[in-house]
Amino acid sequence: MKVTVYSCREFDEERIFRKYGEELGLELVLCPDAPEPGNLGLAEGSACVDILTSKMTRELLGGLRDRGVRYLVTRTIGYDHIDLEAAKEFGITVANAPYGPHGVADYAVMLILMSIRNAKRIIERTNIQDYSLKGIQGRELKDLTVGVIGTGRIGETVIRSLSGFGCRLVAYDLYEKEEVKKYAEYVTLAQMWKRADVVTLHAPLTEENYHMIGEESIARMKDGVVIVNTARGGLIDSQALIAGIEAGKIGAAGLDVVENEFGLYYYDRKSDVLDNRELAVLRGFPNVTVTHHMAFYTDDCVETVVRDSLTGCKLFLEGKENPWRVA
């Protein structure tokens, strides 16, 4: 039973892959690079392929199909980087490997706190021995209303954690959960824009919610609103976000994800001229904290993702029910 693993990180994933590969009786081909036309040959003879966030186009999926691949698992929760229509057409089953929600939820809470306390400015000043106070006064969560969009596994965990800070909590989702109602009030999006001092995003990116934070929604938000995104870059229109920050409408932002991050994140690109102007502008603002899609990155998440991605392959190969199948 052979599984080809792309984008396998030598410094943290390889050891865990070897451990679970042995436990599950799988023969692994470990490749440090993302799948591309030149290395698809490594998948020859593997029914299962294990990937990270690399864009899986029709061309790549067709190449995998030609080499006998029937199952593709992404070591992520989101799977919007995979052309699901093409996968279906080529008879490739797609699965994800969702780890526990706490790593991302903790990170979202951290970005909220960093944003309302001006942490970026404070750290920058301390680093250059500027110990002045002007311009870095913060706000307290107990005085604020936090709006949580998407109350699935991560959003609900964020709500539970934030409930300990004494802030008011409003929530929006397509489906309401009784458990969440103990801590937060479900509202419409229009009410959320009106009431929330902080908006934190925890919904997957879909055709319906692409750019849900844009010029129009920002105009309806409270002055000085803080926007935190640990979900997907495409939920926010970067141009509108930049305009909102420049106008002072948006008080701060914490962005673990941005539009068009493919090809940048998880690579050392410090010597390169990049073609993502929005990212450069956002990074330059003193009130915007940008991190490189790191929220998931904890010891627990990495172990769980590797284990479950391989367990899914094993179940598929044995023709058994697979809880991680998404398409």
Ligand code: NAI
């Ligand atoms: P989940 O599937 O448990 O929850 C998503 C929730 O969003 C569901 O309750 C769903 O009904 C809701 N939803 C769907 N469309 C919506 C819309 N248009 N408006 C409002 N709510 C909507 O997913 P989970 O595990 O909570 O993950 C949430 C998102 O977090 C993922 O889709 C992924 O994009 C992102 N993520 C980011 C990571 C990072 O490292 N920054 C790591 C893991 C996930």
